[in-house]
Amino acid sequence: MNQLIFATNNPNKVSEVKAILEGKFMVISLKEAAIEIDIPEPYDTIEENAREKARVVYQLTNQNCFSEDTGLEAEALNGEPGVKSARYAGERRSFENNIDKLLRKLENKNSRKAQFRTVICLILNGKEKIFEGICKGIIIAERRGASGFGYDPVFIPDGSAKTFAEMTMEEKNIFSHRKKAIEKLITFLKKQS
Numbered sequence: 001m002n003q004l005i006f007a008t009n010n011p012n013k014v015s016e017v018k019a020i021l022e023g024k025f026m027v028i029s030l031k032e033a034a035i036e037i038d039i040p041e042p043y044d045t046i047e048e049n050a051r052e053k054a055r056v057v058y059q060l061t062n063q064n065c066f067s068e069d070t071g072l073e074a075e076a077l078n079g080e081p082g083v084k085s086a087r088y089a090g091e092r093r094s095f096e097n098n099i100d101k102l103l104r105k106l107e108n109k110n111s112r113k114a115q116f117r118t119v120i121c122l123i124l125n126g127k128e129k130i131f132e133g134i135c136k137g138i139i140i141a142e143r144r145g146a147s148g149f150g151y152d153p154v155f156i157p158d159g160s161a162k163t164f165a166e167m168t169m170e171e172k173n174i175f176s177h178r179k180k181a182i183e184k185l186i187t188f189l190k191k192q193s
Contacts, residue, residue: 002026002189004122005033007057007067012149013178017068019169020182025189035060039067046071046083047130050121058123066122066185070178072151073117074102074139076109085150095150103141103154112138114155116177120185129188133180148172 003026006017014029021027030037039056041049046069053067073079081088081102089097106112113136120131136158143153145165152164157175164172173179 003028003064005030005035005057005061005063005065007039007053007065009038013068016169016172016176016178017182020173020179021186024186030057033061033063041069041083041086044083046117046119047121049083050119050130051128054121054123054128058126064122064124066120068118068120068178068181070116070118072102072155073115074106075113076111077102077105080105099143099151099154102139102151106139106141112140114139116151116155118177118181120181122185122188124189124192131181131184131188133177133182133184135175135177135180137175 006014006027006029008014009030011029014027018027035057037056039053041052043049043052050067050069053069054065057065057067071082071085073082081098085098086093089101115134115136118133122129122131137156139154140156140163143165144163145153145167147167148165154163156163160175162171
């Protein structure tokens with residue numbers, strides 16, 4: 001089975017990706033690969049940050065790897081928090097503070113439309129490939145649910161009455177932006193083997 005290093009230190013993302021790729025590819029986290037670095041995300045776009053993370057890991061290991069960057073983009077806020085989703089409320093990363101800021105900024109807005117956008121950068125045998133997944137939905141005014149992470153308690157995907165935080169992993173994967181990007185990654189990898 002092909003091994004891929006997933007260039008992240010986020011255990012929630014690792015669990016989600018392993019659940020999607022189970023039995024197809026062996027995914028190992030940075031921790032499992034004994035790589036102890038916090039890769040900066042210095043760029044203004046989700047794509048460039050995804051590329052940066054994959055390039056850093058590839059340069060360190062010379063092994064096939066992929067990275068992922070995700071942003072929540074609110075229509076009424078011109079795409080905020082976007083590339084700054086994880087640090088929206090400032091450098092003291094807190095899901096709660098990020099949600100509080102988002103809800104405050106949306107208080108007097110007419111549109112609650114938003115989308116999660118995931119970009120995956122794969123480096124396979126030294127060549128880069130980008131995959132994107134989008135999940136459209138709305139931001140609700142109060143938190144609901146205890147599962148998931150990040151903005152999941154306030155995001156309802158189109159076609160559902162539940163927030164991501166009210167869903168099981170299986171339910172979330174029906175709508176998931178990350179799953180959509182990973183399915184494109186899987187399709188590409190299968191053609192390479």
